[in-house]
Amino acid sequence: MQRTDEILKIKDLHTAFRINDRYYDAVDGVSLTLKRNEILAIVGESGCGKSTLATSIIGLYDQSKTRVQGEILYKTQNLVSLNEDHLNEIRGSEIGMIFQDPLSSLNPLMRVGDQIEEGLIYHTKLSSEERKKRVLELLQQVGIQNPERVARQFPHQLSGGMRQRVIIAIAISCKPKILIADEPTTALDVTIQAQILDLLLALQQETGAGIILITHDLGVVAEVADRVVVMYAGEIIEEAPVREIFLHPKHPYTRSLFHSIPQMYSSSDRLNVIQGMVPSLTNLPRNGCRFASRIPWIRKEAHEKNPHLHEVAPNHFVRCTCWKEFHFNRGGNT
């Protein structure tokens, strides 16, 4: 039963960028699965490889500068080894993508209706009239009040929230099985963000798609996700169901992050600061626990030599063993 629910399976994915004739892994051995009807949140700070992971799945990387190894299995096909033509058949129809900046991902010279129709032309056999009807249906589905008018408008005539709705309409136009949302609400105001998140949830219940939600906003994750993957320096460092990870975070990085957020309903005077900086791609520590240098007050023996993901509770995975000894460094870090 469980097996059939899995719609995407990533096995040991390495995505490397070429810098000065050497390849550096930005995504370093990531394995994960996405189930039907599930919202999987991928969380991490900038540079942790979360967006790279998304572009690897959908094949939107610069071929000449990127090397992708590993397996991304979708319906028995390995997306990594597919050529551009085959990928084009899947992109947009089976896997939809929602980008962060709604203005720069829409064509400014094309009417909104035509942009939504584009995907239908490529991926469906609908007649021109049926397509027009479907476009209006989609606009209605994403909560746009007067679809006929909006379909004739250009992107610059719409507000940010409306543009993001259009992007979502494009992404779901061919009823994809997988939806990848890369920071879908980061550019929006909180009230609009709440509307867009509610919309995503409603659409998911309707279509049963699996959604990969990439974000750095832990509030958004807490509101909508089912399962959470935390990434740091190209690796998954913790993976758990949403309640588990928010109530019992284990990895030092996850715990530090939670303590860094200024929260509405708690009032500690000082926020936790993670010592040091996120290492850049070219000098990532590739051996041992990658977070070790940022928690130097934890003794070295606490870390594993080759940190693996361990199942510490049902469906709760944590990399390395340092979480057992981790405690916050009170006072001593400025």
Place this chain on the structure above:
Amino acid sequence: MSFMVIQDLKVHYPVRGGIFNQVVDYVYAVDGVSMEFESGKAYGLVGESGCGKSTTGKAIVGLEKITSGRVIYEGINVTNKRNNRKSTFNREVQMIFQDAHSSLNPRKRVRDIIAEPIHNFLKLSPKEEERKICELLEIVGMPEDVKYKYPHEFSGGQKQRLGIARAIATNPKLIIADEPVSALDISVQAQILNFMKDIQNEFGLSYLFISHDLGVVKHMCDYISIMYKGRFVETGTKFDIYNNPQHIYTKRLLSAIPQVTPIGRERRKRERIKVENDYREQYKNYFDEKERVLDLIPITSTHNVAALPKGVI
């Protein structure tokens, strides 16, 4: 005692059109805003994009022309008189910008960037100036040898620190911080916020903290003003706004903020939908027929709400 008062500040942009490019209408970016600043306190200005919060900040420091209203600094009217380089107002009110990268001149070294306000306002000998620069870098926690580097050599958080170093170079009384952390990652954001609190305690600074992030504003500020369509809909202490919001817009804004816990998210969603419906139904009770936000009326000594006098409990 307030050292700075803003009275009925208005910034209107003309909209031109027609045959002779006449002024056909105005955009009321800021439309009648009043504030008072006391030393050592932090004030938050919260609102959605386009509500006029950044324009208010810029108008106060003189980066936008004020249409009407007055800015009174220590008893002197300084409205639209910012050309005087030696005025105490220019020296003592400084600004930190959202995008630290584009607010630093890419062709200048860190040393020259920080030295600029010192040149303008303080008469120091070259030696003293050098010492002052090192002092400032130490305050923002950066090593001395960064003096000869260029802005692009730093990370986002470090650039924001340089922006802060420049702002505190002239010992200001008030710093206007326009979304100082919204471009930063959570852990870097925590660093900058802690640091801004430290220098506030150390130098008795006041902040005008402009942000759309209510969590950050709550963490930093004593008084909060909620802005919508160029006007304040509600002002009060942190406690007034978060625990006893009165205006329907404030309630809507607060209910839209995602909470960092998955517990009770179904309940929060129902609440949000209820507030959203209330907002639609009660909209006309809080706005006049031109959809303008009503005037503020006091409900306690610190708490003001824009509403009809009888509409408030």
